Amino acid sequence: MKYQLVLQWPVSSMTDYDAAIAVEDVLLERLSDTNEVDGHDAGEGEVNIFIRTDDPKSAFQEVQTILGGRACWVHMRAAYREVARSEYTILWPEGQSEFSIA
Amino acid sequence: MLRQWRNDAGNLEPAGGFPTPNELVETWAAETLQRQVAEGKVAPWFAAAMGAGFFGKATDDLRTPPTAKVLSKDLTYLYQKLGPNGEHLKYGIAKDPATRYTQEELGGGRLKILTSGSRQDMLRLERNLHETLPIGREEGQKFYIQKQIDRGYVPPPYAPSAP
Numbered sequence: 001m002k003y004q005l006v007l008q009w010p011v012s013s014m015t016d017y018d019a020a021i022a023v024e025d026v027l028l029e030r031l032s033d034t035n036e037v038d039g040h041d042a043g044e045g046e047v048n049i050f051i052r053t054d055d056p057k058s059a060f061q062e063v064q065t066i067l068g069g070r071a072c073w074v075h076m077r078a079a080y081r082e083v084a085r086s087e088y089t090i091l092w093p094e095g096q097s098e099f100s101i102a
Numbered sequence: 103m104l105r106q107w108r109n110d111a112g113n114l115e116p117a118g119g120f121p122t123p124n125e126l127v128e129t130w131a132a133e134t135l136q137r138q139v140a141e142g143k144v145a146p147w148f149a150a151a152m153g154a155g156f157f158g159k160a161t162d163d164l165r166t167p168p169t170a171k172v173l174s175k176d177l178t179y180l181y182q183k184l185g186p187n188g189e190h191l192k193y194g195i196a197k198d199p200a201t202r203y204t205q206e207e208l209g210g211g212r213l214k215i216l217t218s219g220s221r222q223d224m225l226r227l228e229r230n231l232h233e234t235l236p237i238g239r240e241e242g243q244k245f246y247i248q249k250q251i252d253r254g255y256v257p258p259p260y261a262p263s264a265p
Contacts, residue, residue: 004202012244012245013245016245017243039179039202041192041195042192042243043192044240044243050202086204086205086207101203101207
């Protein structure tokens with residue numbers, strides 16, 4: 001798939017981390033077959049979930065539908081890049097100008 | 103590498119009864135592959151290619167290497183992100199680790215594949231590593247630091263390595 005969509009939000013406790021894994025499980029189960037949950041990493045105070053897709057905007061809309069009501073959404077950041085490139089395009093929150101994976 | 107980590111962390115060793123870090127990785131890798139071969143999920147040739155030897159009786163299905171698509175769907179990789187000097191930064195799991203980070207994000211470092219298996223097995227192993235080994239510069243998860251303190255390990259910042 002051509003793009004990597006990254007979902008990122010803060011975690012500060014084992015409970016948060018467990019919740020992040022549960023979120024990944026939900027995405028694995030509910031995202032359409034055109035989008036593939038690739039895995040995660042846990043950076044400094046944050047967790048990243050990586051999704052492979054050919055249509056990052058559509059994938060993000062699906063994610064928003066699935067996760068919009070969850071606690072993690074409050075501080076959610078989302079951005080995507082072409083797999084072969086390094087520049088991120090930020091999708092969420094609107095107005096966000098920087099995105100990096102720590 | 104593991105010897106260096108222990109050194110960096112003040113020669114920490116697991117409390118009595120816990121496996122050493124290299125035992126954790128090696129045992130899980132061997133057990134995971136062995137089980138997957140036995141269950142027909144991984145072909146013996148794949149296990150052999152990973153240096154794990156042959157564990158089971160090959161069937162007709164297993165003699166044919168599966169496609170890359172099937173492999174990527176069935177296998178999850180546990181990786182370690184290393185810095186430019188080979189220092190541990192963080193762990194992660196991926197179906198396709200090759201494109202997980204940009205060159206900029208790798209910053210002159212690389213990913214080291216530790217093992218592969220089912221997602222659930224990789225999640226368990228990842229958690230064990232987080233709770234047992236020295237915390238990397240890109241991790242800094244306070245709850246794992248507390249977990250290690252509770253286990254009697256030396257928390258970061260770690261003493262500089264002996265020359």
